[in-house]
Amino acid sequence: MVKIRVPAAPSIRRLPSYLNIIKQAQAEGYDYISGTVIANELNLEPIQVRKDLGITGIVGKPKRGYPVAPLVVAIERFLGWDTKTGAIIVGAGNLATALTGYPQFKLHGLHFLAAFDISPEKIGTSIHGVPVYAMSEVAAIVQTMGIEIAVLTVPSTCAQETADICMQNGIKGIWNFTNVKIKAQEGVAVQREDLTSGYALLSVMLNSRHPSRIKT
Amino acid sequence: MVKIRVPAAPSIRRLPSYLNIIKQAQAEGYDYISGTVIANELNLEPIQVRKDLGITGIVGKPKRGYPVAPLVVAIERFLGWDTKTGAIIVGAGNLATALTGYPQFKLHGLHFLAAFDISPEKIGTSIHGVPVYAMSEVAAIVQTMGIEIAVLTVPSTCAQETADICMQNGIKGIWNFTNVKIKAQEGVAVQREDLTSGYALLSVMLNSRHPSRIKT
Known part of the structure; x- marks a missing residue:
């Protein structure tokens, strides 16, 4: 397996939160937003925010901050x-x-076009308007529609087998969301959500505020 | 609001993955595990793993690695x-x-003792064995059982109101999981899951492997 390294993964994880705040500022009519305002909103250090936003190529102006509209475009x-x-x-399931x-996904361009399951009671129904098909339809649907992303919410025991079917049919x-480390084909990116x-x-934050929770 | 800062949040986020791998090594009878083995399993750099595990206070031995049993205890x-x-x-919902x-939570000591909803059809039922109560029962149940953690999976529009009820009754x-930034009372830790x-x-990994996905 070829390792796919993402530079600054924690920075990338924070970009959606920045995007939400910046879009809100845009909706409220602001032309500029300061890194400090974003930092305060998210309980981060301003220097961290500036470093993170730097990966998009947009640089803030002293005393004015970041130009809102170009920053939204650059992050997206x-x-x-x-x-x-x-x-x-x-x-x-x-x-x-x-x-x-989850409404945020569609706002970020992610559209679920088909769901798959092995349960006869689910096949033919729909979840939030997304039709549920039998697993045997994966090949036809993925290939015909040229779909590149698969979200795995199957039981862990069939995670690899399901991933293999997806990758064989062109999923990139x-x-x-399973508890299993997927062995990926070359060129396939896998993000495990734990x-x-x-x-x-949350546990560490809670313990730091309430040290009596920790056994000594 | 008092800011609760967690040092090395990305390191803490990785600890559960380390714990899974180390526990598996333990189950397979290993006494030691090397940082490099853990790093390879998770596509991380060994130096990152050593830095992360350092926050638990356990130090690895040259050529042998980390003692498995003490490391599990230290992380937990x-x-x-x-x-x-x-x-x-x-x-x-x-x-x-x-x-x-989700079976992992119970393994990590997190037990859902009660669920709450406003829907009359849900009240009195149970989800995975967790009884669903009316919102009016929050006070009695949280206080009687001394519960400190609340998971918010309500619609965003009633997130703050729900959080306020929880905090008023002793939730720490x-x-x-909502899309809203919760205004927390002093001493209350909030972790937003986005x-x-x-x-x-995933998007950035995918784009880096397939640059044609990016509009220029």
């Missing part, structure tokens, strides 16, 4: 969120239902 | 995951159903 272009991207979601109903990016990461952060 | 203690923690989940069914940590962060990372 950097992320590739300025184009419509189709995706499939495999495993049409509760998590898939939650994800397909897998967003993996919900316990956020819980780790 | 650092995160406060060596004790059982009760939580409520507010908003008993699809995301709540997915989260309460809020894991916020699912678009992971999508940003």
